[in-house]
Amino acid sequence: MSILARIKSFLGMEAKPDDKASKEEVEKVAEEKAKPKIGYVHLSGCTGDVISLTENYDILAPLLTEMVDVVYGQTLVDLWEMPEMDIALVEGSCCLQDEHSVKELMEVREKANLVVAFGSCAATGCFTRYSRGGQQAQPNHESFVPIADLVKVDLAVPGCPPSPEIIAKVVVAAINGDMDYLAPMMDLAGYTEACGCDLQSKVVNQALCVGCGTCAMACQTRALSMTNGRPELNEDRCIKCGICYVQCPRSWWPADRIQQDLGL
Ligand code: SF4
Ligand code: SF4
Numbered sequence: 041m042s043i044l045a046r047i048k049s050f051l052g053m054e055a056k057p058d059d060k061a062s063k064e065e066v067e068k069v070a071e072e073k074a075k076p077k078i079g080y081v082h083l084s085g086c087t088g089d090v091i092s093l094t095e096n097y098d099i100l101a102p103l104l105t106e107m108v109d110v111v112y113g114q115t116l117v118d119l120w121e122m123p124e125m126d127i128a129l130v131e132g133s134c135c136l137q138d139e140h141s142v143k144e145l146m147e148v149r150e151k152a153n154l155v156v157a158f159g160s161c162a163a164t165g166c167f168t169r170y171s172r173g174g175q176q177a178q179p180n181h182e183s184f185v186p187i188a189d190l191v192k193v194d195l196a197v198p199g200c201p202p203s204p205e206i207i208a209k210v211v212v213a214a215i216n217g218d219m220d221y222l223a224p225m226m227d228l229a230g231y232t233e234a235c236g237c238d239l240q241s242k243v244v245n246q247a248l249c250v251g252c253g254t255c256a257m258a259c260q261t262r263a264l265s266m267t268n269g270r271p272e273l274n275e276d277r278c279i280k281c282g283i284c285y286v287q288c289p290r291s292w293w294p295a296d297r298i299q300q301d302l303g304l
Contacts, residue, residue: 081145085161
């Protein structure tokens with residue numbers, strides 16, 4: 041089943057040519073169907089993503105308490121056996137030496153209708169890619185990969201962590217069936233290599249950069265600086281969070297898509 045069909049199925053909507061649901065349709069669906077079941081799975085990372093999620097409680101409280109059922113998640117639900125879920129938010133990359141993490145990720149894919157790579161560690165590996173093992177508690181844990189390297193991912197929400205505003209917008213877009221808003225996240229779902237170098241190869245070198253500086257402002261490690269109106273990368277500072285690429289207003293329109301749209 042396609043990602044679009046799965047989102048439609050999750051929302052209880054019939055497929056429509058314009059991929060949008062009217063407000064009345066969404067309200068009718070919300071009345072008629074049971075609350076969507078949401079799970080939260082934490083793999084390897086710093087837990088910053090869930091902290092960003094909790095920053096949203098004032099925005100998302102009605103949604104989390106009235107419109108969805110949170111059915112799985114450490115500290116959120118007192119349940120050890122993973123249930124069937126409509127959406128699973130997966131935070132963190134997956135350690136290949138951690139049998140429990142690999143098994144849990146496989147089980148999520150089996151039990152959840154939609155799997156969301158939530159945050160840059162899950163989406164691109166982010167700073168966990170640089171782990172080399174040797175930590176006192178788990179010295180053999182040395183290989184951490186984005187979850188899309190192991191299972192099919194439906195949506196990716198990169199961010200180190202994703203901002204509370206982005207999280208709120210994604211959740212509301214999913215509930216409203218706003219495919220236009222979700223399309224970039226669907227595009228990113230299997231794209232696990234986002235880093236500062238992408239700006240050079242996929243935006244600047246394609247003559248798409250407009251010199252807005254958004255990428256440099258978004259980079260939390262100051263790996264990017266603007267030189268002569270274009271971003272310059274200090275690779276030693278880059279943690280491969282992918283935020284610069286995601287925030288760039290020109291990254292959603294790569295040259296091949298522009299050429300396709302223009303019929304070239
Ligand atoms: S350049 Fe900065 S924002 Fe871009 S991937 Fe590297 S650390 Fe992240
Ligand atoms: S965000 Fe994109 S368009 Fe803006 S300066 Fe950076 S690379 Fe150029």
